[in-house]
Amino acid sequence: MAQQYSSSLLNNDLFSFCKMHGLGNDYLYMDCCFGNGHSNPIENDFRKYIENLNARNETHTLENIIQKLCHRNFGIGSDGVIFITKPNLELLEKDSNFSQHGTIHCQMEMYNSDGSSGEMCGNGLRCVAQYACDRLIEMKKIEKIPISQTNHLNTSSEDSSSVSPSYQYGYCIRVQSNRGRKVYDCICYAGVEEERNKKLQSPFTNSHTNSFWVEIEMGPLQTKASNFDMASDFENPFMEVSLVKQEEGLIRKVLYSYTYEQENIPVLKIPLYCLLVPNPHAICFVNEILNLERNSHNDNVDEHHVWKKDVDQFPLTLVGPVIENDREIFPQRTNVEFIELISPSSELNNYETAEIESTSILSMLESNCVLRVRQRTWERGSGETNACGTGAFAVSQLVYLRKFYGRRHDTAEQSDNDTESPPLMCTVQVKLNGGDLYFKYDRKKQQGLSETLVNMVGPVSYVCNGTFRIVDFL
Numbered sequence: 001m002a003q004q005y006s007s008s009l010l011n012n013d014l015f016s017f018c019k020m021h022g023l024g025n026d027y028l029y030m031d032c033c034f035g036n037g038h039s040n041p042i043e044n045d046f047r048k049y050i051e052n053l054n055a056r057n058e059t060h061t062l063e064n065i066i067q068k069l070c071h072r073n074f075g076i077g078s079d080g081v082i083f084i085t086k087p088n089l090e091l092l093e094k095d096s097n098f099s100q101h102g103t104i105h106c107q108m109e110m111y112n113s114d115g116s117s118g119e120m121c122g123n124g125l126r127c128v129a130q131y132a133c134d135r136l137i138e139m140k141k142i143e144k145i146p147i148s149q150t151n152h153l154n155t156s157s158e159d160s161s162s163v164s165p166s167y168q169y170g171y172c173i174r175v176q177s178n179r180g181r182k183v184y185d186c187i188c189y190a191g192v193e194e195e196r197n198k199k200l201q202s203p204f205t206n207s208h209t210n211s212f213w214v215e216i217e218m219g220p221l222q223t224k225a226s227n228f229d230m231a232s233d234f235e236n237p238f239m240e241v242s243l244v245k246q247e248e249g250l251i252r253k254v255l256y257s258y259t260y261e262q263e264n265i266p267v268l269k270i271p272l273y274c275l276l277v278p279n280p281h282a283i284c285f286v287n288e289i290l291n292l293e294r295n296s297h298n299d300n301v302d303e304h305h306v307w308k309k310d311v312d313q314f315p316l317t318l319v320g321p322v323i324e325n326d327r328e329i330f331p332q333r334t335n336v337e338f339i340e341l342i343s344p345s346s347e348l349n350n351y352e353t354a355e356i357e358s359t360s361i362l363s364m365l366e367s368n369c370v371l372r373v374r375q376r377t378w379e380r381g382s383g384e385t386n387a388c389g390t391g392a393f394a395v396s397q398l399v400y401l402r403k404f405y406g407r408r409h410d411t412a413e414q415s416d417n418d419t420e421s422p423p424l425m426c427t428v429q430v431k432l433n434g435g436d437l438y439f440k441y442d443r444k445k446q447q448g449l450s451e452t453l454v455n456m457v458g459p460v461s462y463v464c465n466g467t468f469r470i471v472d473f474l
Helices: 002-009 046-055 062-070 122-138 316-324 361-367 389-404
Strands: 014-022 025-031 080-085 106-112 145-148 167-176 183-188 211-220 250-258 268-276 280-285 335-342 369-379 383-385 425-432 435-443 452-469
Touching: 014 122, 025 122, 046 062, 062 080, 080 122, 106 122, 122 167, 122 183, 122 211, 122 389, 122 452, 250 316, 268 316, 268 389, 280 389, 316 335, 316 369, 316 383, 335 389, 361 369, 361 425, 369 389, 389 425, 389 435, 389 452
Parallel strands: 025 080, 106 167, 280 335, 369 425
Antiparallel strands: 014 025, 014 452, 080 106, 145 167, 167 183, 183 211, 211 452, 250 268, 268 280, 335 369, 369 383, 425 435, 435 452
């Protein structure tokens, strides 16, 4: 394979990139699919260039080059690199229904800033969808259609002249996931404000004035636990649990003992809820962390001293990497989220709601919001990041299940005895360092949670375009 591209690739070591971010989670996007000025898009895949160099007995690793590219001081700077490539149907899971996907527009292949390959990135997926959408619009290969706000990523075939105010316009994009296993349906709402002859700006946060709205179908709610009872064990966060292997589709629980003492931090007992979505995440409610602080007089352990509830005060940079790299519990390492529930009535980011139209996406999301949660993430291979989309997806599922599946004790107004039934449609808002993500929960059946589908809605922004010489990073 390397010899096939050697003549052209070794004569040109200049590669183009587009830098984008979702809520500050920024990546370098390598267009190896649509062209972006290249007659042969595959020539913009510097992985092939490295293969050719190595075929000539030069030794260079992709991990090392990505580390240099992503370095904030000595490189371009980013949380990782994402290659946008042509779809590969042979990689899809055997039980995938190709007919339901229709056209797959591209595939994303993600690398963290340390050069390691990641399974999926929610913020990256939204950026890939928007990038693909804009290229396909330029190539006149897709058209905007009315999108229903009330249906779960359902589109309308109505003529645009007769569309009701409950519809907005968007583009349907389908992206094959990293490692090619799944296909994600996405909606890019970039044409909404243009349709109304307004300057395009984000309704999500006043600090990102050039953002686009993107909605992604994330998949079904995970409703089964592997080694604890959701209906009762949420009430007893410190109950010892057996250590079992993480399985996709099953939430497992780990009672983690943090023993690395530094900067006067006492030993902590940390209940973690672990999900694969499909990359691994370990989530902790900060108000449930047990502080095993010893009494200075008799060295007795106070089993009732709980860590302060403020997630922003938690020493994430010390605890996060220890949990991430515990290979005995997390063989592939893990992302780590520390979270704190917020009152559902809290206002977010001082939105000027009077200026938000009643038909806007934000208005719909806010009116249906039943849970708000603050999240900080220690991302596997990247450290603390401004946002983690898959982590927020996992967090939203956990707080949703805790509210509607387990017996809760988080606020005084909640009953100690019963759970409440979830509405057929509602949203969960996750506040990240870089801004807010919303997750739409659509319960297809009146009874049970097994048919609940989840969508992510959030902003993405372009930062810049540029080129680099690969030899500068060898």
